[in-house]
Amino acid sequence: MTTQHAFSGARGPDGESHLFYQTRKRRPPIDRAEGIYIWDRAGKRYLDGSSGAMVANIGHSNPRVLEAMRRQMEKATFAYRLHFENEPAERLAAATAELMPEGLDKVFFVSGGSEAVESALKLARQYAVATGQAQRWKVVSRYPSYHGGTLGALAVTGMALMSAPFAPMLRDMPKIPAPTCYLDRDSLTPEERGLRYADMLADEIERQGPETVLAFIMEPVGGASTGALVAPDSYYARIREICDRYGILLIHDEVMSGAGRTGRFLASEHWGVKPDIVTLSKGFAAGYVPLGAMVADRRLVEPVLDAGGFVHGHTYAGNPLACAAGLAVLGEVLDNDLMGNAERIGGLLEAELKGLMARYPFIGDVRGKGLMLAFELVADRDTMEPLPVGHDAHNRLVEIAYGKGLIIYSRRTRGGRKGDHFMVCPPMIATAAQVGEIMDMLTASLDEFAEAAKLPRGNG
Numbered sequence: 001m002t003t004q005h006a007f008s009g010a011r012g013p014d015g016e017s018h019l020f021y022q023t024r025k026r027r028p029p030i031d032r033a034e035g036i037y038i039w040d041r042a043g044k045r046y047l048d049g050s051s052g053a054m055v056a057n058i059g060h061s062n063p064r065v066l067e068a069m070r071r072q073m074e075k076a077t078f079a080y081r082l083h084f085e086n087e088p089a090e091r092l093a094a095a096t097a098e099l100m101p102e103g104l105d106k107v108f109f110v111s112g113g114s115e116a117v118e119s120a121l122k123l124a125r126q127y128a129v130a131t132g133q134a135q136r137w138k139v140v141s142r143y144p145s146y147h148g149g150t151l152g153a154l155a156v157t158g159m160a161l162m163s164a165p166f167a168p169m170l171r172d173m174p175k176i177p178a179p180t181c182y183l184d185r186d187s188l189t190p191e192e193r194g195l196r197y198a199d200m201l202a203d204e205i206e207r208q209g210p211e212t213v214l215a216f217i218m219e220p221v222g223g224a225s226t227g228a229l230v231a232p233d234s235y236y237a238r239i240r241e242i243c244d245r246y247g248i249l250l251i252h253d254e255v256m257s258g259a260g261r262t263g264r265f266l267a268s269e270h271w272g273v274k275p276d277i278v279t280l281s282k283g284f285a286a287g288y289v290p291l292g293a294m295v296a297d298r299r300l301v302e303p304v305l306d307a308g309g310f311v312h313g314h315t316y317a318g319n320p321l322a323c324a325a326g327l328a329v330l331g332e333v334l335d336n337d338l339m340g341n342a343e344r345i346g347g348l349l350e351a352e353l354k355g356l357m358a359r360y361p362f363i364g365d366v367r368g369k370g371l372m373l374a375f376e377l378v379a380d381r382d383t384m385e386p387l388p389v390g391h392d393a394h395n396r397l398v399e400i401a402y403g404k405g406l407i408i409y410s411r412r413t414r415g416g417r418k419g420d421h422f423m424v425c426p427p428m429i430a431t432a433a434q435v436g437e438i439m440d441m442l443t444a445s446l447d448e449f450a451e452a453a454k455l456p457r458g459n460g
Contacts, residue, residue: 028040028041028042028044029041031043032061033048033060033061034059034060034061035059035060035061035427035429036048036059036060036426036427036429036430036434037060038060038407044405045405046402046405046406046407047405047406047407047426047434047437047438047441048060048407048426048427049401049406049407049408049424049425049426049438049441049442050407050408050409050423050424050425050426051283051287051425051426051427052287053224053282053409054223054224054256054261054282054283054372054409054423054425055282055283055286055287056283056286056287056427057259057260057261057282057283057286057329057333057338057427057428058283058286058329058332058333058338058427058428058429059286059427059428059429060287060427062286062288062328062329062332064328064331064332065286065288065325065328065329065332066288067328068324068325068327068328069288069289069321069324069325069328071324072088072320072321072324072325073321075320076320076321077319077320077321078316078319078320078321079318079319079320080315081313081317081318086318086320086323087320088320088321088323088324088326088327089109089318089319089320089323091323091327092107092109092323092326092327092330093107093109095327095330096280096293096295096330097295099265099266100266100278100295101266101269101274101275102274103274103297103298103299104274104275104277104278104295104296104297105295105297105298106295106296106297106298106300106301107293107294107295108123108293108294108295108296108310108317109291109292109293109317109318109319109322109323110281110291110292110293110294110314110317111290111291111292111314111316111317111319111322112281112290112291112292113148113253113255113256113279113281113282113292114147114148114149114150114153115148115150115281115292115314116148116255116279116280116281116292116293116294117147117148117150117152117153117156117217117253117255117279118148118150118152118153118312119279119294119312120217120251120253120277120279120294120296121139121152121153121156121215121217121251122152122310122311122312123277123294123296123300123301123304123310123312124139124214124215124249124251124276124277124300125137125214126304126307126310126311126312127249127300127303127304128214129307130303130304130306130307131303135211135212136211136212136213136214136248137212137214138173138174138208138212138213138214139155139156139173139174139213139214139215139216139217139251140173140174140175140176140201140204140205140208140213140215140216140217140248141156141157141158141173141174141175141176141216141217141218142158142175142176142177142178142179142218142219143158143159143175143176143177143178143415144158144159144178144225144226144413144414144415144416145157145158145159145175145178145218145219145222145223145225145226146158146159146162146219146223146224146225147217147219147253148255149162151166151169151170154166154170155170155171155172155173156173156217157225158175158178158225158415159225159415159416160415160416160417161412161415161416161417162416174204174207174208176197176200176201176203176204177197177200178197178222178225178226178229179193179194179197179198179229179231179232179235180226180229181193181194181197181231181232182365182367182384183384185383185384190232190233190234191232191233191234192234193232194231194232194233194234194235194238195234195235195238197231197235198234198235198238198239198242199238199242201216201239201242201243202242202245202246205242205246205248210246210247210248213246213248214248214249215248215249215250215251215276215277216239216242216243216248216249216250216251217251217252217253218239218250218251218252218253219252219253219254219256219257220236220252220254220257220266220267220268220270220271220273221256221257221262221267221368221369221372223253223255223256223257224256224409224411224423225411225416226413226421227367227374227375227376227411227413227421227422227423228367228368228369228372228373228374228423228425229367230367230368230369233271236268236271236273237271237272237273239273240273240274243276249276249277249300250273250275250276250277251275251276251277251278251279252266252267252268252275252277252278252279253279254266254267254268254278254279254280255279255280255281255282255292256282256283256372257369257372258278258279258280258282258283258284259280259282259283259284259286259329259333260283260333260338260339260342260428261283261342261370261371261372261425261428262342262343262346262368262369262370262371262372263339263340263342263343263346263369263370263371264339264370265339266278267369267372270369276296276297276300277294277295277296277297277300278294278295278296279292279293279294279295280292280293280294280295281293283329283428284326284329285322285325285326285329286329288325288326288328288329289319289321289322289325289326290316290322291319291322291323291325291326333428336429338428338429339370339428341428341429341430342370342371342428343370345371345428345430345431345432345435346368346369346370346371346372346373348432348435349371349373349424349426349430349435349438350366350368350373352435352439353366353373353375353424354366356375356442356443356446358458358459359443359446359457359458359459360446360450360455360457360458361381361455361456361457361458362377362378362379362381362387362450362455362456363375363376363377363378363381364376364377364378364381364384365378365384371425371426371427371428371430372423372425373423373424373425374421374422374423374424375421375422375424376413376419376420376421376422377393377397377420377421377422378419386413386414386418386419386420387419387420387453389417389418391420391453393420393449393453394410394411394412394420394421394422395410396449396452396453397410397420397422397445397446397449398410398422400445400448400449401441401442401445404441404444404445405441406438406441406442406445408422408423408424408442409422409423409425410422410423411423424438424442426438
């Protein structure tokens with residue numbers, strides 16, 4: 001006879017939680033979530049205006065996904081890849097490969113974005129070793145950028161605030177400036193600016209020694225570090241050409257921008273550029289389970305397998321429950337044209353955000369693709385000088401909005417130390433009416449913030 005242990009769930013002294021994360025900041029406990037809304041235990045409703053951390057692409061509590069997970073739970077929740085293959089993993093890998101550019105048809109499943117990036121770096125390196133290019137090991141990335149919190153991913157992350165404590169433990173990688181053309185004050189056209197930033201990669205490769213450079217990793221649409229940054233169109237093809245010229249691999253980190261959020265399954269599709277390796281997570285399983293993927297060109301994978309195998313792995317790679325959920329998420333995206341909706345509703349939301357610039361002179365820029373959008377606050381729109389750090393805008397505006405029931409996502413734009421941007425990225429199921437809700441709460445929040453910070457307002 002078995003007995004069930006009744007855990008008390010008791011907190012520590014003074015109600016202190018046993019959990020800890022980044023800070024001591026507390027939030028109300030969640031009760032339930034449905035669609036683009038979340039309720040806390042006190043009954044307050046929140047509009048998930050950032051899809052969590054740009055994760056909940058298809059919204060919360062989707063019946064199709066929950067049913068797919070229930071069906072798989074009744075069969076098997078875990079199958080170690082060295083002992084068994086499983087159908088959900090095979091089907092999701094095949095479905096993912098169908099959505100990739102031609103040749104990118106080898107899929108390696110992981111549990112999250114940092115793992116996906118680590119996997120990409122390791123595959124790139126093992127490909128070089130397997131093909132007689134062992135002298136190649138440097139991975140160039142951009143500053144600012146974010147590619148993950150594990151030590152390997154952190155080495156290519158361009159944010160000193162996050163990497164500095166671990167500097168003695170890292171093999172820091174070369175960086176080039178991110179294409180922050182909206183900050184430039186020069187006489188160049190957007191096309192010329194795009195080429196100028198792309199050519200910085202060639203300059204860095206030459207500086208490092210071309211024979212030592214393995215890969216270049218970039219976010220096609222910037223994530224939290226740059227706030228939905230989009231380069232001029234000319235940038236993308238030139239980057240691909242430079243990588244080809246020097247024989248280095250192009251890795252697209254689409255952990256945040258992929259899985260349909262920008263209106264295409266991969267953000268890189270907007271520019272018709274094919275990377276050698278893609279990383280996916282976040283919206284790939286939309287928060288229903290921890291799941292991510294590295295997708296690679298088979299010309300990279302085959303030599304590695306021939307040379308003895310991919311020296312890398314995770315316990316939960318290809319987990320059947322996770323893959324069943326991911327397959328159902330993908331079905332929702334495709335069957336309900338959520339990529340088309342992201343493009344349509346994203347266009348509406350972007351126009352509304354740009355409309356705020358007439359009312360709030362301290363909004364310096366609005367940018368993004370589809371439903372991956374952000375706006376940046378500045379002290380002077382002409383010079384793009386950031387707001388004084390003492391305003392603590394990236395925290396204060398988020399807190400004001402949260403109090404009004406709107407969740408948005410913020411970071412410090414200029415290397416994590418100054419500048420304030422806010423990502424407005426609701427689930428891809430959002431409607432025009434819900435865009436109206438977002439804007440009403442956001443406008444009220446900006447009004448309150450402007451009054452408290454003594455910032456000017458217009459009549460827009």
